[in-house]
Amino acid sequence: MYVRKVYTLVFLREDSRLLLGLKKRGFGINKWNGFGGKLEPEETVIDAAARELKEECCINAKASDLKHIGNLEFTFEGESTLMDVKVFTSKIFNGEPQETDEMRPRWFNIDALPFEEMWPDDRIWFPYMLNSKLFFAQFHYKGFDSILKYNIVELHSVQDLYKNH
Numbered sequence: 055m056y057v058r059k060v061y062t063l064v065f066l067r068e069d070s071r072l073l074l075g076l077k078k079r080g081f082g083i084n085k086w087n088g089f090g091g092k093l094e095p096e097e098t099v100i101d102a103a104a105r106e107l108k109e110e111c112c113i114n115a116k117a118s119d120l121k122h123i124g125n126l127e128f129t130f131e132g133e134s135t136l137m138d139v140k141v142f143t144s145k146i147f148n149g150e151p152q153e154t155d156e157m158r159p160r161w162f163n164i165d166a167l168p169f170e171e172m173w174p175d176d177r178i179w180f181p182y183m184l185n186s187k188l189f190f191a192q193f194h195y196k197g198f199d200s201i202l203k204y205n206i207v208e209l210h211s212v213q214d215l216y217k218n219h
């Protein structure tokens with residue numbers, strides 16, 4: 055049995071650009087990703103998503119402007135933790151992204167995303183996000199570079215995001 059740990063992951067969209075941050079330390083170091091992390095005790099997922107966005111790139115977005123668009127589950131060969139990642143997007147936010155101790159933000163055109171410097175799973179589920187399809191995906195990794203198996207499905211309503219487990 056796996057021990058499930060919840061994480062948030064937020065992507066800001068502006069016209070045909072997506073905001074990514076280069077992770078400067080810890081899990082996923084040197085990869086471009088959205089902004090997010092673990093929940094604090096007693097915190098809701100959506101509040102954690104807004105807090106991490108603020109802490110990691112100094113952008114204020116209201117929790118109610120974050121759209122829950124998908125769930126990702128990651129397991130790693132030989133590890134008992136299941137990372138349960140709740141993915142959000144928003145087009146409504148305030149401020150200019152700033153570099154922090156954790157992330158170096160940069161806008162990328164959606165046609166020129168740096169997939170070679172991102173998690174391998176991103177190539178598989180980003181098309182759902184970029185085409186506004188809700189999704190649920192599971193990835194089983196060996197180490198951090200190779201996906202041994204995965205499964206991805208399109209969901210048809212936001213409620214389905216809460217039915218997978």
Ligand SMILES: CNc1ncnc2c1ncn2[C@@H]1O[C@H](COP(=O)(O)OP(=O)(O)OP(=O)(O)O)[C@@H](O)[C@H]1O
Nearest residue numbers: 061062063080081082089090091092128139173175
């Ligand atoms: C395996 N494939 C993956 N593909 C895409 N994204 C992934 C990911 N695995 C983890 N993520 C995200 O990476 C962040 C880690 O967060 P992480 O730095 O550990 O959290 P947090 O900031 O709370 O930690 P510290 O305070 O630094 O300990 C968090 O957004 C999480 O959703």
